[in-house]
Amino acid sequence: MFITIRELCNDTYHFVSKEIKTIFLISIIAAFISVLINMLIKPDMHIISMIENNKFINSHSVFDFINNMTEYEKKALLRYSTFKIIEFLTSKTFLLGSIITLITYLSDNKKQPITFLMIFFAKLLPSLFILNCINNIIIQIGFMFFIFPGIFLSILLALSPIILAFQKNTLIDSIRMSISISWKYMNIIGTGVLFWMCVKFFLTKILLNIHLMNKSFIFLILNININVFFSILIIYLFRFYMLFQRT
Numbered sequence: 171m172f173i174t175i176r177e178l179c180n181d182t183y184h185f186v187s188k189e190i191k192t193i194f195l196i197s198i199i200a201a202f203i204s205v206l207i208n209m210l211i212k213p214d215m216h217i218i219s220m221i222e223n224n225k226f227i228n229s230h231s232v233f234d235f236i237n238n239m240t241e242y243e244k245k246a247l248l249r250y251s252t253f254k255i256i257e258f259l260t261s262k263t264f265l266l267g268s269i270i271t272l273i274t275y276l277s278d279n280k281k282q283p284i285t286f287l288m289i290f291f292a293k294l295l296p297s298l299f300i301l302n303c304i305n306n307i308i309i310q311i312g313f314m315f316f317i318f319p320g321i322f323l324s325i326l327l328a329l330s331p332i333i334l335a336f337q338k339n340t341l342i343d344s345i346r347m348s349i350s351i352s353w354k355y356m357n358i359i360g361t362g363v364l365f366w367m368c369v370k371f372f373l374t375k376i377l378l379n380i381h382l383m384n385k386s387f388i389f390l391i392l393n394i395n396i397n398v399f400f401s402i403l404i405i406y407l408f409r410f411y412m413l414f415q416r417t
Contacts, residue, residue, distance in 0.1 A: 173413050175361055182406045192272060197397035200265040204393050205386065207257040259306065263299040265397055267291055269404045270335045294335055301334055301341050321367065325360045326352045332404070332411050351414060358410060366403040370396055 186193060271291045305327045313320030330348035333339060352359045377392045
């Protein structure tokens with residue numbers, strides 16, 4: 171069976187149009203999780219001002235930026251970075267787990283009871299969190315060297331959460347299978363991932379440059395929009411994987 175991007179886009183559109191309310195609700199909950207964790211974080215305002223004033227961006231490298239900091243600033247940055255990573259991984263894991271559970275429920279002709287779905291969701295979250303953590307580390311290492319390795323690794327690892335959920339593989343096997351399949355179908359997987367990255371980039375640029383509204387409100391709106399488009403990406407990748415298994 172030959173898989174085309176047009177077919178995947180049509181299938182994704184029909185699924186999203188039918189379940190847009192549920193997807194939007196899940197995206198809102200995931201965004202509120204990010205906001206809640208962000209509110210619990212009490213970063214050193216000096217560190218935030220350094221980042222917001224582009225001192226980090228204007229540095230020749232990450233190491234140059236860190237080397238020019240005091241010991242107190244280094245500890246504060248490490249603490250803040252750790253909490254932000256936890257915030258990102260927690261909201262992403264919840265979003266991924268929820269969308270995958272939704273797809274599982276709608277794809278099952280028997281329509282399993284809600285208790286079964288809750289058990290499935292609860293069992294999936296820990297392994298999904300660890301997988302997201304591993305993927306994030308690998309991708310960030312790629313971005314540290316140059317932007318293209320980071321994008322390339324993002325494409326190769328994109329299918330790993332779906333494979334983990336539906337094949338019941340180990341973490342390493344899920345990553346290995348994702349790399350193998352994505353390498354073979356680089357044009358299809360890459361199109362979806364690159365579209366998602368572009369949307370995320372433009373949404374971030376546009377919304378964060380709005381100074382007329384409260385920053386917390388803008389952060390919430392940004393997260394909701396990003397979560398909706400990330401959900402669409404997951405549905406696109408899931409549909410591809412289902413068609414791939416039939417080939």
